Amino acid sequence: MKRRIVFPALLVLFSLCLSAQKATWIWYPGDFEISLANKMQNRRTERGTFFPVFWKMDNHYVLMDFHKVFQLDQPEKVSLFVEGEYNVKLDGKAFEGSPSEITVPAGKHKINIKVFNQAQVPAIFVKGNKVVSDSTWLVTFEDKEWIDETGKTSDISATEWLKAGSWNFNSPQQKPSAFALPVRRQSAVSNQKAKGAMLVDFGKETLGFIELHGLSGKGNLSVYYGESKEEALSTEHCEALDRKAVDFSSKTNYRFPLSKAFRFVNIQYDNGVNLDSVSMLYEYADLKERGGFKCNDAEVNRIYDISKYTFELNTREFFIDGIKRDRWIWSGDAYQSYLMNYYLYFDRPTVERTMLALRGKDPVTGHINTIMDYTFYWFIGIYDYYLYTGDLTFIQQFYPRMQSLMDYCLSRRNKYGLLEGLPGDWLFIDWAAGLSKKGELSFEQLLFCRSLETMALCAGITGDEKGKDEYAKLAADLKEKIFSLYWNPAKNALVHSRIDGKQTDNVTRYSNMFSIFFNYFNESQKQSVKNSVLLNDSIQKITTPYMRFYELEALCAMGEQDYVMKEMKSYWGGMLKLGATSFWEEYNPDKKGEEHYAMYGRQFGKSLCHAWGASPIYLLGRYYLGVQPTSPGYATYSIQPVLGGLQWMEGKVPTASGDISVYCDKKKIRISTVKGVGTLKLKSKIKPAGKNIQVKAVSKETYEISLNPDSTYEISYQAL
Amino acid sequence: MKRRIVFPALLVLFSLCLSAQKATWIWYPGDFEISLANKMQNRRTERGTFFPVFWKMDNHYVLMDFHKVFQLDQPEKVSLFVEGEYNVKLDGKAFEGSPSEITVPAGKHKINIKVFNQAQVPAIFVKGNKVVSDSTWLVTFEDKEWIDETGKTSDISATEWLKAGSWNFNSPQQKPSAFALPVRRQSAVSNQKAKGAMLVDFGKETLGFIELHGLSGKGNLSVYYGESKEEALSTEHCEALDRKAVDFSSKTNYRFPLSKAFRFVNIQYDNGVNLDSVSMLYEYADLKERGGFKCNDAEVNRIYDISKYTFELNTREFFIDGIKRDRWIWSGDAYQSYLMNYYLYFDRPTVERTMLALRGKDPVTGHINTIMDYTFYWFIGIYDYYLYTGDLTFIQQFYPRMQSLMDYCLSRRNKYGLLEGLPGDWLFIDWAAGLSKKGELSFEQLLFCRSLETMALCAGITGDEKGKDEYAKLAADLKEKIFSLYWNPAKNALVHSRIDGKQTDNVTRYSNMFSIFFNYFNESQKQSVKNSVLLNDSIQKITTPYMRFYELEALCAMGEQDYVMKEMKSYWGGMLKLGATSFWEEYNPDKKGEEHYAMYGRQFGKSLCHAWGASPIYLLGRYYLGVQPTSPGYATYSIQPVLGGLQWMEGKVPTASGDISVYCDKKKIRISTVKGVGTLKLKSKIKPAGKNIQVKAVSKETYEISLNPDSTYEISYQAL
Incomplete structure (x- = not known):
């Protein structure tokens, strides 16, 4: 009988209690994420050369205090697993040495574990019955716990404590520092052999570790990777390669240490070298596809499926830009991935991890990824995260990092209260030929304004009433300025920029389309902008899926789903017709053949698998x-x-x-x-x-x- | 003939050129120092338990760009040694892989080496003929070197570069990360053996690694360290101990991994354990004694010699406070060590290293060592460093860190423009019973004022004219306030504090003696303060050598060397009469026997070898x-x-x-x-x-x- 009257709410409560007693590895929130991002981003190579980022990489706090107060009905034995040197205190008194097990008596007791680790993130796993490590523990990098000459411990109430960070490292053996994405074996679909050479096709864009089977002999071996066959065959210009000095007296399997993106691999080796076959280990983030879309149109279904696959490949430790070249976390790219994620995986940890890695730590010495717009996407991403997930913890924990980044932006306003590019700032907006970055760009002010609105929202959430009012006023003032300075009634559009205090003639799509789905335009402005800008072929066309995302979103927001469906079929369908097995960084239907592979002045510079190519996931889920x-x-x-x-x-x-x-x-x-x-x-x-x-x-x-x-x-x- | 007309100036120039071509390991200035301090300070244990600091420990930048432009008459081969993953660029173009040797052609060429190292400080050693790594290389943690869609590299002129940090790691094998102080073997002067026990006397205070010789059998062994015999024998209360589970079938030498301070070691072991003898490896900083003092008075000579030995023991990777307990870097303690150093070793690297380790990195989240006065000693230490050494580089490189620390102080002023203790601040001044820390202390304002004067000086040196004027004005205003708010004409003294906006009655020695050698008092104030405070027995006496340093300095500055000589003989001579082999953290002649060893409510809590005990080095050099x-x-x-x-x-x-x-x-x-x-x-x-x-x-x-x-x-x- 008793079991039948358990209400769902009680079940939830019960399961919460249970989950609170499940031990997991914990750390200072953000530190594991920063450290993992450092590892991932520094695995980039370009033609065999280490190719790191060009902005500040932060580091973890080396010394960490973890604590929690427990109320126990009976004494319990507690096992401790720690990444680092440590001590353990019970009610302020240290145990001798660094015990791997302690006994906590019944009653109310405070446990502190202090950990030093220079090389890796200090982390703990505590496993008792009730005494377990989880995100309810508090952490600080400065406990300020000093004693006076009489031996009295100081008041430590001043110190700020955060809730511990955690993920899914739920056993002592799953050390955070040892985290690696899972892999599974994949075989080639074809293998053309010649003397001292193999050209292997894996059938579609993929990412993983190449493994050579039955390797023996002595001599040099090179692997040239290609997203296209042409790239793999271009030993002089392919973007990724590996070399190995072979010296094996008997047949050996050899795996290259870094995973690469490719469809084709071209393996060339000296006479003295023998090789039987090649396979790969596909490396992936183990997320569950929850969203889905199917319709009567096979081409649209294929576009959706290839979008999903493109997004799968680019969803790794973090949301990255593209799998061949950068494999870095770019805030503007990631922002779109967050939105796609809300319609496919709804995986909160990857969003949080990505936002934490992008933000890094104080002091702020430059824009995120050095790009002004990318700083703002970070703020706006928090707005969306809150909207989709309702999670307050991220905001409550990281509001100070939001403040200091916004302080940085505010401190760089010019005499008009606007942001223009200062030395060291990159104004990106989009890859588009001849796009002017001079003066004060309306697009940057628009994102700045939305970021200030986000700050006002988050200030309210954290109880910073003064900040809430200040940010709201800053946002309102800036919005008013945007319309008074950039709106051109004759052109029915926001112009692109001001130079030397004067409006330019230049109209581009960017600020106009964002003003639609930001709801900054009134209804009549929206309708006029639709015709004067969005559907106007004389305004420079967008050639990246990145900005097509927003362009099509703006049109969808105005009910133009029929038009957008045609565009989607033509643009993404166009890539499919060219044999794409994942969507590209850039697609210009006017280009031909190998021209499609070139970018950045390099023959195979373009990424053929770019996260921002996957936006149909979002458009179909949100607007269809x-x-x-x-x-x-x-x-x-x-x-x-x-x-x-x-x-x-x-x-x-x-x-x-x-x-x-x-x-x-x-x-x-x-x-x-x-x-x-x-x-x-x-x-x-x-x-x-x-x-x-x-x-x-x-x-x-x-x-x-x-x-x-x-x-x-x-x-x-x-x-x- | 030609050789004879080389002028000394040319010789200097010539030797500079030669020294510029000597390769040395280089890094981002401050990062090696911070990392080494993390290692050293986290070696503290208390009765076998890891005992780390309670303030924020900083970390190195994990990604570093090193560069220099060279003009070569002929091509040269250059060897590269790197701590970390790296790439090498010649004139912006990367070599494939991570080469250990490159050829630099004749002509003007720029070499960039970019290094990632999460666990250790990125460092390089470059050895060609002219192309060598030294402190003329420039370094940055964010090169902001991005390329646009056409492949064009961005302008990177905006990035701030510092001169590389270096020390004396002058061969490829001397990796900075492997640095350890040298050791030499020392033997015991006596060894009392009993069943399962040895009491070993090394004859005087010392520091090093205990080595057990001829250890065999199975069972537990403990080492109890004592600065005094009493401490070594008190297995329950000695401050330092080591334990070892012995399991050696044949005679083995075993060295404990952490060095400890002691004169006596008490070794106790189980029945099944056998031990032949004990020695130690004395661990020291290899500095040359350059200063010296000798006179007709044997007691004074002994005081000077024991001061030197005390200082030697406390001069390690950094200037530390005391060798038994903390072995941490404390800014107030270090400040005195800088001054002693100028009269004994004149070793600039140890001063710089200590100042860099203390300062750490931005953001500033608390006072140095959490202590307000200790923040100010850091500034004043820079003033002295410049005065004694004339070195501008430290100021030029670290002025931004001076600014941000001063910003922190300025932001914490109260409505009167004064500093009082805010939550998390420790107001130390001195170990003295009943010393009030309430309200606004005159002593803190005084140090604050001197720090602002230092900022004005350094602003001038770095060409920050605006800052120079601002800091000078802040200092002048504060000095005026100090005298208007704290000077009591009836008492002929600065009072100790203000509480609730009112001067208190309390007169202490601290601000009065500092105002003498800061030259803040006029001549008549000096003379009156000498009698009303310094020579007035009704004012609470100082019992630490720490503040005796300044008290005696103030008296010396007023020509009271005869009086000070008597005090020195009585105070430091007093410790010698009690058998001191190094000078103590605190000495109160009224105490008896074992009372001298107690502090912080602990029976052997007091350090018997404290750097601040060595001040006769400074007093005798500077004032005699x-x-x-x-x-x-x-x-x-x-x-x-x-x-x-x-x-x-x-x-x-x-x-x-x-x-x-x-x-x-x-x-x-x-x-x-x-x-x-x-x-x-x-x-x-x-x-x-x-x-x-x-x-x-x-x-x-x-x-x-x-x-x-x-x-x-x-x-x-x-x-x-």
């Missing part, structure tokens, strides 16, 4: 299935399915409390909801009907239907 | 031999020998350009000078006379004699 949160963590959300020319579509959108599923054709919609209050929004010829629904007519052709948590609906209607 | 710089780097200096009751004395004072030697008795003075212009100052009954001297009568009984560089003088006079 039409699911989006309207308050933090999907406490409320809307579903506005738009077929955009399709016959039918179905799919799932993940949230923190489960997946929302949507099926839609021209006559009916099936939905299953999750926790939180949803609203189905429809533009419909015929008033929707279904079991248990309340239909509210918003206008003659627009209807809203409230959706209950954890329910399923089938609604008939007729699409406009 | 009377040598001090009067402008930076001894460009000008004064010699004012004062016998202070002695019959005769002789000694040496080191400078950057050699040792100044002084002999003085009641009738004659012999001097040999160095580079720079000296002035001999004498209070004399009879007008001084000697070969080649120009005597200027300053008053009826005061004479000044100009001393030429690199000359010797013998002058007859009669002491007052």
